[in-house]
């Protein structure tokens with residue numbers, strides 16, 4: 376479903392950084408992929424390409440068989456909104472909006488009307504077990520709760536793939552376990568999950584592990 | 596994304612931090628307040644001017660020579676007769692104003708300087724003193740140039756004169772107080788002078804006597820009489836005389852309104868420009884602190900156009916709210932000032948709508964640059980911390 380074809384990414388401000396060397400890689404529906412590797416090796420670069428947040432410098436990337444190179448920013452945006460959900464190490468919840476409103480924001484640019492967005496947001500919050508905190512300001516939530524709200528935001532629009540960049544990087548082991556259980560449940564329901572992690576406990580949770588070293592991606 | 600969603604998002608962003616938003620919109624608040632309050636006060640005042648415009652002053656004409664030293668034939672009975680025959684002249688008479696004279700109630704009592712005003716009975720009728728006691732001048736007094744005097748209350752009090760028929764000494768000559776008056780209908784300068792018959796004043800020497808003719812006209816005739824009077828008084832050289840008539844109240848009102856309206860619009864416009872710049876600046880500055888939010892919106896499917904529209908909607912909403920708050924303040928100011936002065940406030944609510952709309956447009960313009968800048972934010976850069 377996701378296919379990188381000899382895709383590479385070079386950052387060039389002053390002198391070029393080959394963050395991702397030419398990589399060919401396919402991720403099928405329903406996989407649970409973990410990505411590990413040293414800091415600065417190119418994990419986030421890889422994830423951003425897969426999530427259409429960034430485009431390869433060379434090579435191609437197909438999503439459901441469609442080549443994405445040459446698509447407009449707007450087209451990429453709606454594709455991303457429809458198919459992908461994102462969870463980041465820094466939760467990126469908007470202050471001054473309730474947890475529920477933050478979850479709704481994940482579907483703002485999608486096809487659903489307001490009432491439907493609210494219903495889906497409530498369902499997602501229930502799923503991650505924070506229904507009782509739906510109307511709380513995220514600043515009053517614990518780190519673990521915030522990350523679960525961020526996961527609810529990512530899944531409320533029923534994406535096909537969930538991308539997580541160090542989702543447990545700011546969490547203690549108890550909260551990490553909760554998040555891992557959630558990801559496993561979601562994967563069991565058919566959601567494709569791609570997770571970057573430094574944490575060996577998280578790394579073994581997946582069905583497939585990729586290791587990135589110095590811009591080279593290897594199957595473990 | 597639907598327009599309603601866009602507006603709701605903008606309102607959410609703007610109203611979640613009301614203090615910051617109000618500071619940002621302060622310029623438009625002030626602009627709208629200035630606009631609504633000044634225009635409101637102008638129409639209130641306009642109403643007031645026409646309501647309380649002094650109809651008496653509007654029936655008054657003064658004729659002066661261009662050159663005070665020249666001949667005085669234009670003040671002669673013959674000239675005045677021609678003037679009095681004009682249609683619309685109710686009363687007309689000559690005056691001569693002399694400089695201050697040492698005046699006292701009795702020899703040995705402190706001396707006051709009092710200006711003398713010589714008036715004949717018709718001129719006195721134009722002035723219209725409101726007598727507290729005594730009598731006005733008669734033709735007899737005038738013909739015989741009697742040494743009698745009419746005193747305004749304030750001058751009488753200064754001199755210590757408490758009753759009529761008392762004597763006052765002007766330039767060491769005794770005059771009999773014929774009357775004391777509290778107020779005048781026209782020529783308020785009579786309230787600080789001693790009035791004597793025209794001929795009596797004519798016999799006194801003075802360094803530079805000022806001569807004029809004062810006329811009471813029928814209502815609405817002032818402009819026309821002002822035009823005709825010099826010719827009636829001095830047919831051989833009408834241009835040597837100059838008429839002063841009060842401006843037509845309608846013209847006056849329009850002039851005042853036009854002037855004030857123009858300067859009010861200037862002030863509002865300048866404030867509005869400042870308001871636009873301040874909204875634009877604040878929006879541009881806030882982009883830096885909102886890169887993560889904008890990146891997130893892009894990540895969850897927002898297109899660059901969505902980001903553009905959202906920021907534009909925010910500054911527009913901000914401008915509209917600022918305009919509405921300012922318009923409300925302006926209405927309050929107009930009402931408060933009117934109440935304070937006992938006027939009837941004239942408030943055109945369309946002004947408030949115009950102010951809000953103009954401020955919304957200012958917000959829209961202010962948002963263009965920051966919104967265009969925000970579309971260049973790449974989701975990747977924004978989201979990695």
Ligand SMILES: Nc1ncnc2c1ncn2[C@@H]1O[C@H](COP(=O)(O)OP(=O)(O)OP(=O)(O)O)[C@@H](O)[C@H]1O
Nearest residue numbers: 386387388392394413414415416417418419420421
């Ligand atoms: N926007 C950028 N401009 C220039 N260089 C970049 C940019 N983003 C990443 N890099 C460089 O590309 C390389 C790979 O970065 P990347 O963020 O993918 O690493 P990572 O494996 O995610 O590291 P970490 O575990 O610390 O998050 C690094 O050398 C980094 O400095």
Ligand SMILES: [Mg+2]
Nearest residue numbers: 418419420540
């Ligand atoms: Mg990284």
